[in-house]
Amino acid sequence: MTTTGRTSAYAWFRRAMRLPGEERRSLVQTAKAAAAAVIAWIVATSVLHLPQPFLAPYAAVFLVQATVYRSLRGWAQQVGAVGAGVLLAACAGHFIPSVTVALGVVIFAGLLIGSWQGFGDSGIWVGITGMLLISYGNATEPVLLADRLLETALGAAIGAVLNAVVLPPLHGERLWSATSRLASAIEDVLKETAALVRGGEPPEAADHLDRRMRDVRSLAAEAEDAIGWQREGRYLNLRRRREVREEPLANLVSLWPPLAQLIDAVSEAARSEQPFRHPGEYARGVVGDLLETLAEVARSGDPDKLERCRTLVEEIDQLLVTPTDEVTTSIGLGAMALPARRLVQRLDAG
Numbered sequence: 001m002t003t004t005g006r007t008s009a010y011a012w013f014r015r016a017m018r019l020p021g022e023e024r025r026s027l028v029q030t031a032k033a034a035a036a037a038v039i040a041w042i043v044a045t046s047v048l049h050l051p052q053p054f055l056a057p058y059a060a061v062f063l064v065q066a067t068v069y070r071s072l073r074g075w076a077q078q079v080g081a082v083g084a085g086v087l088l089a090a091c092a093g094h095f096i097p098s099v100t101v102a103l104g105v106v107i108f109a110g111l112l113i114g115s116w117q118g119f120g121d122s123g124i125w126v127g128i129t130g131m132l133l134i135s136y137g138n139a140t141e142p143v144l145l146a147d148r149l150l151e152t153a154l155g156a157a158i159g160a161v162l163n164a165v166v167l168p169p170l171h172g173e174r175l176w177s178a179t180s181r182l183a184s185a186i187e188d189v190l191k192e193t194a195a196l197v198r199g200g201e202p203p204e205a206a207d208h209l210d211r212r213m214r215d216v217r218s219l220a221a222e223a224e225d226a227i228g229w230q231r232e233g234r235y236l237n238l239r240r241r242r243e244v245r246e247e248p249l250a251n252l253v254s255l256w257p258p259l260a261q262l263i264d265a266v267s268e269a270a271r272s273e274q275p276f277r278h279p280g281e282y283a284r285g286v287v288g289d290l291l292e293t294l295a296e297v298a299r300s301g302d303p304d305k306l307e308r309c310r311t312l313v314e315e316i317d318q319l320l321v322t323p324t325d326e327v328t329t330s331i332g333l334g335a336m337a338l339p340a341r342r343l344v345q346r347l348d349a350g
Contacts, residue, residue: 028167029064036060036162040155048154050147055082056155063159067233068168071160077122082152084119085110085129086145092134099134106130125152169233178226179249182219183299186255189216190295193266194288197336199281213263220256223249251346252298258342262291265335283319283333286312290340297347309344316340 037057044053059078065071088106096102110127119126133148163169189212196209227250290312297305316337 025169029066029163029169032162032166033061033064033159035166036064036155036159039162040158043158044151044154048150050151053147053151055148055151056158059152059155060159060162063156064163066169067229068164069232071163073120074122075156075160077118077120078125078156079149079153081114081119081122081125082129083149084113085126086133086149088113088126089130089133090145092130099137103131103134106134174226175230175249178219178223179252182216182223182249182252185212185216185219186252186259187295187299189213189259189263190291190298193263194291194295196270197266197284197291198288199284209263209267213260216259217256220253223253227253248301251349254346255298255343258339258346261339262336262343265332265339269332269335283316286315286319287333287336287340290316290344294340294343294347306344306347309347313337313341313344 037060040056040060041053044050044056050056059082063071063074063078065074088110092102092106096105107127107130110130111124114123114126116123129148129152133145189209192209192212290309293305293308293312296302297309316333320334320337
């Protein structure tokens with residue numbers, strides 16, 4: 001290992017020990033997988049005295065999943081898949097005298113049966129279990145077939161129970177990180193949009209703003225994924241009371257549609273050579289103030305700033321109905337006002 005690699009590994013380990021986060025969760029899950037494999041091996045060899053119980057630790061490792069729900073679901077799927085593989089091998093060993101032919105039939109049929117969605121990711125075990133039993137010559141020995149099934153059920157149960165009882169995994173840090181990144185991105189986009197609305201940026205800045213919006217969309221998708229992990233991690237979890245609230249992030253994700261509409265309206269007005277599509281200077285100033293204040297609310301949730309947003313929205317409404325030379329010919333202000341109002345409403349609801 002190079003010096004850089006050793007430094008990176010040491011830094012990763014220090015973060016895992018010092019801070020709660022992805023590194024620590026990975027370290028804990030890895031330790032639990034190793035412990036589950038050792039426990040499964042000890043029980044299979046020293047307690048049950050099973051011959052060659054290699055499937056017990058193998059199954060235990062794979063059942064230390066990212067959530068408790070996945071571990072318990074995986075236990076049922078894996079036991080079902082291995083059971084199907086055992087039965088398939090027994091049938092092939094009984095009716096097909098040639099090991100070579102039986103091997104081909106078992107692999108083909110096992111992979112086909114394993115593609116059933118009910119087996120999930122464990123479906124591959126149907127074919128693999130059958131292949132191992134046929135190739136080891138155990139397919140015609142009922143006792144050994146039962147042993148393989150018992151080993152798998154034992155190892156999978158130990159892995160699932162250990163994952164559910166010992167520091168069951170939560171994904172709060174994933175949620176917190178997604179919230180921070182999305183809030184920061186929305187704040188930056190709103191501030192850049194405010195500058196473009198005021199006319200402090202060249203029209204070409206609209207192209208850059210479009211690229212930034214694609215980044216926000218990507219972060220919003222990541223945030224939705226984090227919310228999904230949080231909800232799944234909470235299910236059947238003994239530590240669910242320590243979870244991070246998902247409402248702030250869900251509220252930020254809900255800002256995406258009106259934010260995209262606002263950026264489209266601002267970009268169209270900035271690129272347009274027709275003056276009536278762009279609001280007058282005073283109206284642009286009000287919209288710019290609103291967007292900058294919205295940026296602060298998205299980042300901090302300050303209720304005073306949110307009240308300021310409501311006031312600015314009311315002022316924009318007044319501008320839209322006031323027959324001045326600056327506003328009556330401006331389609332752009334109306335296009336910006338609606339999504340801006342929706343942003344305020346969604347932040348207010350959060």
